[in-house]
Amino acid sequence: MKSYRAVLLDVEGTTTPISFVYETLFPYARRNLGTFLRENWDDPEVRQDVELVVQEAKELARDHADEPDFVPVPDQPPSDDVLRTSVVRHLEWQMDRDLKTTGLKSIQGRVWKSGYTEGNLKAPVYEDVPEAFEVWDKRDVPLxxxxxGSVEAQRLLFSNTERxxxxxxxxxxxxTRTGPKKEADSYGTIAESIGVSAGDIVFVTDDLDEARAADDAGCQAIISRRPGNPEIGAHDFEEVETLSPVVEAGAGS
Ligand SMILES: [Mg+2]
Known part of the structure; x- marks a missing residue:
């Protein structure tokens, strides 16, 4: 491993177990959706999301109305309670299919935010992560x-970790507003925003295509092998099981 001037880290599979998303976050959103909508029904931003869900439900009805388990949102609900209940049931239908509509994603984000803020949700990070962050911080290495996951979700996650x-x-x-993780240009854009050249960046990820894209941009790409990460194909990148070897390489020795 070469020394570097800035660190760029992937999250799932690198700082945090991939299972957190599917075993904790998504079930949490599903469990708390109804309660969240009831308690925040008068919040104008929540109502905007609800309107979006109603629109998206109409669009989904065009392709799925024939399916016996499809849950529509009624056009003229007789009461707010009926509207809310049908929105919850419709979103459960979407979640069963792992759909990623804008309305669903926005409401899920709000449920997670309230979970983190109320202290009911904590994000796991691997044991070596807090110490690595601390060393880079002390050495003034840009991290x-x-x-x-959205920038807002990333901030929430790292604000509320188990550590x-x-x-x-x-x-x-x-x-992904910066660009797709599997495209080299994205890494050039990030290097520019950090104020270093791509060759000064070490990027750690569990995804081989992301590593290749970063490598194409000139970054030093390192593969993270954490417990629970999927097997990846043959490659020539260096692999690490913790962030410690990356920390050590950064000392410039
Ligand atoms: Mg990853």
């Missing part, structure tokens, strides 16, 4: 996050 608030060590967050 950036790049995940397909406390880690955001003090993080200098920047990037999501």
């Amino acid at each position: 950036h996050i790049y995940s397909s 406390g608030d880690l955001t003090g060590a993080i200098d920047g967050y990037h999501d």
